[in-house]
Amino acid sequence: MATATMSRMPPLIAGNKNPGQVTAEICRPLERGATGLWWMAFIPAVALLSIGVAAVVYLFITGIGVWGLNRSVGWAFDITNFVFWVGIGHAGTLISAILFLFRQKWRTSVNRAAEAMTIFAVMCAGLFPVIHMGRPWLFYWFIPYPNERGPLWVNFRSPLLWDFFAIGTYLTISIVFWYVGLLPDLATLRDRMRGRWYGRLIGFFSLGWNGAARTWHRYELVYLLLAGLATPLVVSVHSVVSTDFAVAQMPGWHTTIFPPYFVAGAIFSGLAMVLTLMLIARKAMHLQDYITHRHINAITKLIVATSCLVGLAYATEFFTAFYSGDVRESFAFQNRLLGPLWWGFAIMVACNVVIPQLLWFGGIRRSLFVVFLISLCINVGMWFERFVIIVGALERDFLPSTWSDYTPTTVEIATFAGSFGLFFTCFLLFCRLLPVIAMAEVKAVLQPSLKGGERS
């Protein structure tokens, strides 16, 4: 039955390609000059990045007072952006590790770009807590090392320190995982670009990979073990991020549902960003044969599933708040629904729960433009989710005398825009310099008749 269903499905890679064609088509954009379309995207990205750099330099010179924070709202745009970017970073590992363990072969076309996206998103995320420190040049004090300040050690009981370890490990392991998967493709590029300076540079980083069966034999085990390590890691990272809030006593934050709720939300937002980027890359880089409707269909189904999980978490939070009988907790949720940030809550529910339900319909899933719009909505909605949770709670805490409103300043908005600039600049450079599709992995999932021999 399962075999019959599988045989009716369209092939993963369209266009009846053989391995040689895959190499030629994926390497082609790297071997010729940048297209006008690439420059049209790259110049605005660098401009946005410059705005962000200017905002951060101004912040460093002047101080945290240039942000709209006040006595009650000590975390706002910065931490919202931090959680937003970390969340986006989760899809890469979901696709590269979790779907690998589930033997989902469709991941091969999107894993390289999704992992790159993870690394860049985590870089953007790491930026925000660092610039929020006031004295960011002392950032290294986070590292527990013997020092002459006492010795003064970090507080190992603090979720903020757990965060440092979680994000640091996640970034490191993501880069390693990405690089391990990249090695065979770097060797392919090295062999194609022999004699060119870029070929020599790539050759240095390809570590002398030669495709020997013994190396592949061990490579497969290394990849499997890294996937096995990265799977609990990805769950731990956003669980730890959620404890930044859940361990605090703040009404609206102090709940045990936070870790699974945040992990589901992170994967949801990450998948939406993967979809946004892949739909653009597919069109701009002519990758229609590699990222087919089957891939888009699979991602949209995952989005529907995670959207329902996120919706369930929203509902559970409200139910628990009222069922607990805790006055402050109930108030926090009344405030979320009807308070000053009601519009943010409305955007978050509409974008994260209501609109993604359209993806239940096959017709909508096949319309790539509509899917693209939905993915944009989810990106917006998930940013508002974090904003509503963080700012909504801090604006209205236990004592009405400490209540205060928060409005972001231009500097904060410019920094946020700058993080998008950093993300897209890195992503566009990646598209120019490295193969956006994992060639070796795609070759392994081509139809048996095209690559020779039935697969066992």
Add this chain to the structure above:
Amino acid sequence: MTTVYVAGFEREEDLRAAVKAAKNSRWPVLEAYTPYPVHGLSEDLGLHPSQLGKACFVFGILGVVLAVVLQYWVTTTNWPLNIGGQPWNSLPAFLPVTFEMMVLFAGLGLVATWLMRCRLYPGSRSWSPRRGETDDRFVLVLGQPVAVTDAAEFRGHLRDSLATTLEELEC
């Protein structure tokens, strides 16, 4: 200087068939080079299961031990600070850092061991047949045949039906 025989194939099944034929003819297979991992090739070549899992486990344990010892020593001995009345040794609160250190050590240790085992390092100029094995070719490198009569038969077989190229190289 030894002579090696380099056979190129267009399809993975031809490579696998040639590996089996070489084994039957007692012609030593030195190495096979492929553009992607070919399932079943490891068994055909008789490669032993890799021991890298053990290295990963040992590094993971090392990460756990280091993390627990560091946190315990810091919070109970070197700089005990009363934070919210929590006990000096707050083991449950040490779990996240311990877990992250385990993953970090296991992952980095595993990859470092693998790179060393496969002699992959920056600037490495390890021998490769350079017959398109990183693109779409499957390459088999054979050593000196043990029995010359079997080898002649095998070479004919290889040339006639399987290999697209067959060369002798001095290296």
